[in-house]
Amino acid sequence: MSILSTKLSRLKPSVTLLLNQKAKSLIKEGIDIIPFGVGEPDFDTPDNVKIAGIGAIVDGQTKYTNADGSIEMKKAIQLKFKRENNLDYNLNEIIVSTGAKQVIYNLFVATLDAGDEVIVPAPYWVSYPDMVLLGGGEPVFVNCDKNLKLTPQLLEDKITSKTKWVILNSPGNPSGVCYSDQELRALADVVAKYPHIHVMSDEIYEHIVFDGLKVKSIAQVAPELKQRIFIVNGVSKSYAMTGWRIGYGAGDEKIIKAMVMIQSQSTSSPCSISQAASIEALEGPQDVLKKNAAVFQARRDEAMRLLNASPLLEVTKAQGSFYLFVDMQKAIGKKTPSGKEIKNSDDFSLFLIEEANVAVVPGSAFGYEGFFRLSFATSMEELREGCNRIVTSCNKLS
Ligand SMILES: Cc1ncc(COP(=O)(O)O)c(C=O)c1O
Known part of the structure; x- marks a missing residue:
């Protein structure tokens, strides 16, 4: 009998492992690697937020809070939903966790039984499938259309009697796409036809949007489905607070109660100090959101301009998040200077x-x-340096 659980054997080893190892060994050799793999803002946490965290330590806010988050933090989240999304949630419909990641993990552990299916539109954030598996469910993948979006037909084709959740992520990681109100409405119309399915809407990149776009939550667009929509959000990306580990979820009171039970028997409350800092993030000056988004937008434009110089690359314009999802299919079949054939995206990334x-x-x-x-x-x-290097390298493929 193996000491490791069988549920662990259902997880796939990360395909990025080899690349990470390669990057690490090159860095060790003193080679200057440009890190375009990072999933966190490079900005510092705003000063007012840091000061609130320090204040919490000095004031002695260093004890457990309620397992589902402090009342003050939950009130700040409640106000955020009202102010920014015009959504009303009671405090018992909100949970605060150790990052959005723990919210999603709790959600799937709380709601999935063996054989329950979760529709995961691809390209997807890497953790969704494994979290579904850890929760005991089955990820059901659906390839998005050429715009990297889930369409009503693609969604409906995957719905079975076992479907419990559909995952939506707008603005999306890795695609950078945002769903319009009409697109959300059309997806909601499909969901409305099947009373047994629920939507997990991951809105963690809500504030990182470009060209004046305002992204709505599907819960705003389809208020009649609110009880069947679970919103995931957090302070990590919007306020450059990845290390503080605060995320939150809002949805049906029954689901929240089950998630709180799991949380109270695993990690207990999220960090008290981080919660105090997150209250300041949500309630303090909000100009940082627009400021950071403008910086990201300028970088998006510059990266697109530079990468478009390569005839082998096609860049989908990111409407939000801080990722470009680049089509490299024209490089498939080409040979590297050392004679190796590029067969797929792994080969290409290794080549880069x-x-x-x-x-x-x-x-x-x-x-x-x-x-x-x-x-x-x-x-x-x-x-600039990294994009130029990518284009120069692509020119060496024959
Ligand atoms: C789409 C998406 N959801 C959730 C998370 C997790 O966020 P957190 O750092 O708050 O756990 C990430 C982080 O990369 C993400 O990209």
């Missing part, structure tokens, strides 16, 4: 790390071949 010393994430990690993800959460200088 060896030839350009640039680390990107292959589309295979997101269940979507023929693409790679480039994060522009790096300085403009690094971005």
Whole structure:
């Protein structure tokens, strides 16, 4: 009998592992690797938020809070939903967790039984399928259309009597796509036809949107489905607070209660100090949101301009998040200077790390071949250098 559980054997080893190892060994050799794989803003947490965290330590807010988060934090989240999304949630419909990641994990552990299906549109954020598996369910993948979006037909084709959740992520990681109100409405119309299915709407990149776009939650667009929509959000990306580990969820009181039970028997309350800082993030000055989004937008434009110089690459314009999802299918079948054939996105990413010393994430990690993800959460200088190196390397493929 193995000491490791069988549920662990259902998880797939990360395809990015090899690339990470390669990047690490090159860095050790003193080679300057440009990190385009990162999934966190390179900005510092705003000063007012840091000061609130320090204040919480000095004031002695260093004890457990309620397992589902402090009342003050939950009130700040309640106000945020009202102010920004015009959504009303009672406090018992909100949970605060150790990052959005724990919210999603709790949600699937709380609601999935063996055989329950979760529709995961690809390209997807890497953790969704494994979280579904850890929760005991089955991820059901659906390839998005050429715009990297789930359409009503694609969704409906995958619905079975076992479907419990559909995952939506707008703005999306890795695609950068945002769903319009009409697109959300059309998806909601499909969901409305099947009373047994629920929507998990991951809105963690809500504030990182470009060109004046305002992204709505599906719960705003389809208020009649609110009880069947579970919103995931957090402070990690919007307020550059990835290390503080605060995320939150809002949805049906029954589901929240079950998630709180899991949380109270695993990690207990999220960090008291981080909660105090997150209250300041949500309630303090909000100009940082627009400021950061404008910086990301300028980088997106510059990266697109530079990458478009390669005839082998096609860049989908990101409407939000801080990723470009780049089509590299024209490089498939080409040979590297050392004679190796590029067969897929893994080969291409390995080629980029060896030839350009640039680390990107292959589309295979997101269940979507023929693409790679480039994060522009790096300085403009690094971005320019890295994109130029990618284009130069692509020119060497024959
Ligand atoms: C789409 C998506 N959801 C959730 C998360 C997790 O966020 P957190 O750091 O708050 O756990 C990430 C982080 O990369 C993400 O990209």
